[in-house]
Amino acid sequence: MARRDEAAGEGTAVSDTRASAPPVAAPGRVVLAMEGIRKTFPGVVALDDVDFEVRAGEVHALLGENGAGKSTLIKIVAGLYRPDAGVIRVDGEPVEFRNPADSLERRIKVVYQELDLVPGLSVAENVFLGGYPRTSHGLVDFAAMRRRTTELLGELGLTIDPDRPVGELRVAQQQLVEIARALSRHAQLIVMDEPTSALSSGEVDILFGVIARLQERGVAIVYVSHKLDEIYRIADRVTVFRDGKRVVTEAAAATTPRQLVAWMVGRDLQDLFPKTAPEIGRPLLEARGVSGSGLHGIDLTVRAGEVVGIFGLMGAGINTVGRVLFGASERAGGTVALDGQAIRPNTPRDAIAKGLGLLTESRKDDGLVLPLSVRANMTLASLSRFANLSWIHGREEARAAGQWVDRLSIKTPSLAQPVRYLSGGNQQKVLMARWLLRQHNLKVLMLAEPTRGIDVGSKAEIYRLIDEMAHGGMGILFMSTEIPEILGIADRILVMREGRITAELTRAEATQERLVAAAAVGRAPASAGVAQEAGD
C-alpha cells in the first residue's frame, strides 16, 4: 500500500488515475457477493439459484466439470452475460453489469485463457491501454508510462522490459502483463480462468508468487482450474459447481482431493486409470532417424496393443513428434513406416490412408471445424465410409455418429448442433470420435495432450477409451506433459528434451523422479523461469 502511494506521489505531472482511486478493501471484507443467480440458455439451465461470494485477500478456487456453470458465472462477473435473476453486490452495493466496461468500473478484471492484449504494442502500452498517462500538453507521457509499468511489474516481482512488443513474449509473460494491467486499474478482484494451462512448471511457480503478492495487497482472486494440486497450493476456499448448481463452498484445507472429485463428478470416481494388462503384438509404427521441425534423430516403435507415452516439459517438442510422423509438420529426414508400409513425408492424407491418426493438442486451431455440426465434425475423416461415388448416405452417417455420441456420453442437444457450442471436454470427445469412426482402418492413433483443459470425469473416460482401443489391437502414442497420466496409462515411456529422446523407461521402471530427471537434464532450476528470460 505504502509503495503505491509513493508511486502516485512521484508522478505529479501525470494525470494519475491512481491517486484518486479508493484504497483496496481490508482483508476479509466481502468484495463480490452474488445471490440467487440464475441464467438460462435455450434448452439449458446454465446457473440455477447460485450464491457465491469472494472476500478481499483470499484465493477462491472455482471447481467443476466442463459445463458445470463456471464459465457462465465468470462471464456474468465480467459483464458479458446478464443473469435472468439474482442480485450482484460489489462492496455491498447492488450493481448491474450491462457490459465489460461496467465490470471494470467496479475494479473487477477477468484474465481469460485467450488473452486480450494487442500483440503489436509494447508491454507498457498494453498495461495502460485505454488510459494512457498524459503530459501537461495532453500528449501521451511515454516516459511515465514506462516507469510506472516497471514499477507495477516490480511490485509483482517481475522484470519484463516495458518496451518489448507483447507479441514477442511467452504466453506466461503475457499473462503477467494482463495482471499488471489489472493492477494499473486498481483491480480489487481478479478472475483467472485456467491460467496455468499453457505454462511450464517454472512459470507456474512465478505466477503463484505473483498471486501471493496480490493477496498481501488485499486483492481477491477467483481461480478457475481443473488441477487439484494447484488448488491445494494456493486456494483458501473452494467452491464446487455441478450441473449449474453450487455444490459446496469449503475451506480448501478442510477437503481431500477425493472429496473434491466426488463433488465435481457427483459420484465416487473409483479408478482414474483403468489400466489393464496389455497384449503386445507386432511392431506397427516405426520411425527411424526422424528429424525436422526441431526434432533430431527420433527413433521409436509402437507395437500393436501397446500404449507408448512421450513425456517432456513444455517446449521439449513432444507434440511435434506426432505432427512430424503424421505429416502435419515438416519432416526433413528419416523414415516412418506403418505396418511395413512407408509413409510419405508431409502428406497427412497418405498417413491417414495407411492407418495413422493424429489428435492434435490444439483443438480449435487444427481440430474442430467450428461452424459445422457435431456430426460433420465426427465423420470428417471417415466420410468415404458412408458414401457411394461421393453420395453421402445421411442415415448411415447419422447412425454411426449417434452411436459414438452415446458411447462417449457427449453432451449435445442433437447431432446437428454446431460443435462450437459444446464444452471443451465434449469437443475433445467429438475429435476422439473422428478417429474412432475410422477404427476399421486405424492401426495407430497418436494423441497429443488429449486431456488438456478437460474435466476429471471426461479424463477418466478418455483413459478408459485409450485402454480399450489398445486392447482391440491398436497402437497408441500418447504425448503429455502431465506425469500422473503418463505413469497411469503408458506401457512404455519415452522422455524428450530439446527435440531429442533422452530416456526410455518401462512401466515398471518409471517414477515421477526419473521422468523429471530425464526431462530436465542439464537444465537450469525450474524456478529461474519467466522473469529472467524477460529481462534479456
Next chain:
Amino acid sequence: MERAPALDIEPTARERANPLAGAVRWLFRTQEGILLVVLIALCLLLARLSPVFASERNIFVLLSQMSMTAIVAIGMTLLIVAREIDLSVGSMQAFVGVVAMQALNATEHLLAGLAVALLAGVAVGLVNAGLTLKLKINSFIVTLAMFSIVRGLAYTFTAASVQNHHKLESFRAIGTGFAFTLPGIGRVPWPVVIAAAIFALFAVILNKTTFGRAVYAVGGNPRAAELSGIRVDLIKTLCFVITSVLAALAAFILISRMNSGQNNAGFGFELQVIGAVLLGGASLAGGQGTLLGTLLAVLLLGTLNNGIVLLGINSSWQVAVNGLVIVIAVLLDARRRRSLGQD
C-alpha cells in the same frame, strides 16, 4: 463457452412437438426465413403499388434477368463458403461474351461457341486457383488483378462489340426463348430453366456429396480439413473453376439476350453477385452459407431493382441500392456473429 445458447435452427422440445412453432421460428430467426418474409412482403407491396408487377410478362422478364446473377451467385456461394472469393466474374461477362460471339461467327455452330465460352471459364478459373493456391496470394488480390486483366483482354479483343453475324436461331433461344408452358401460369423462359437446373444440381452437390461437405470443412477450418485427409487445394481449385465456368455460362446467356458480345458488359456485376451471396447468409469467414439463402437474396435484389423501375424512381438508385444491400448484409453477418459469441 460452457452452456452455449442453442443455435437458432435447433428446435426445442416444444417445437418438435409442434411443427408450426418450428416453422414460425425458422421464418423469423434464420437468414433464409427472414429473406423469404421480406421477399413476400416486397412482392405484395409492389403488386399493390403497380399493376404491371404481377403480370406474367413482368415476372418472367424479371426472372430471366435474375437468372444470370443466380447462376454466378451459385458458384460464388461455393467459393465464399470455401473461404475464397472471385472478383473477376463481372469482367468475365465482357471477355467471354466477345470471344464466344466471335467463335459463333467463325463456326456458325452453337455448341462450338458454347464450348469456347466454357473453356475460357475453365482457363480463368485455373489461373485464379493457381495464383491463389500455389503462390499463396489472397484470392481477393488475385481476382482483383484478374478483374482488370480479363476486362483488358476484352478491350484488346474488340474496340466495342462483336455483332451477331451467324443468325443461329437456337442461339437466340437460349437467352430469349421459352422452354415450355406451365399450364395456368405461362411460358417459362430458357434462362429461368437453366438457372433452376443449376440450382438443383448444386443444392444436391453441396448438401449430399462428400465434395459439398469438403467445401464447408475447407472453408470452416482448412488446417483441420487437411489433417482429416481432405485435399484442400483440390477442393478450392474446383470451387474457383466452377465459379468461372458458371460465369462463362451466364455470359453466354447474356450475349444471346443482347444479340452481341460487348466489351463493357458486366460492369459492377461482381458486386451484385457477391452482395447477394453475403445477403443470403454466407460468411466471408468461410464454412457458412446456403444456396437457398443465396437464391432468395438474388430474388430479393432483383425484385427490389424491378420495383425501382416500375415505381418510376430514377433508375440510378439501383446501383446505390445494391451497395446499401451489401452494407445491410454485412451488418446482419456481424450481428449474427456477435450473437454466436464469435467476436
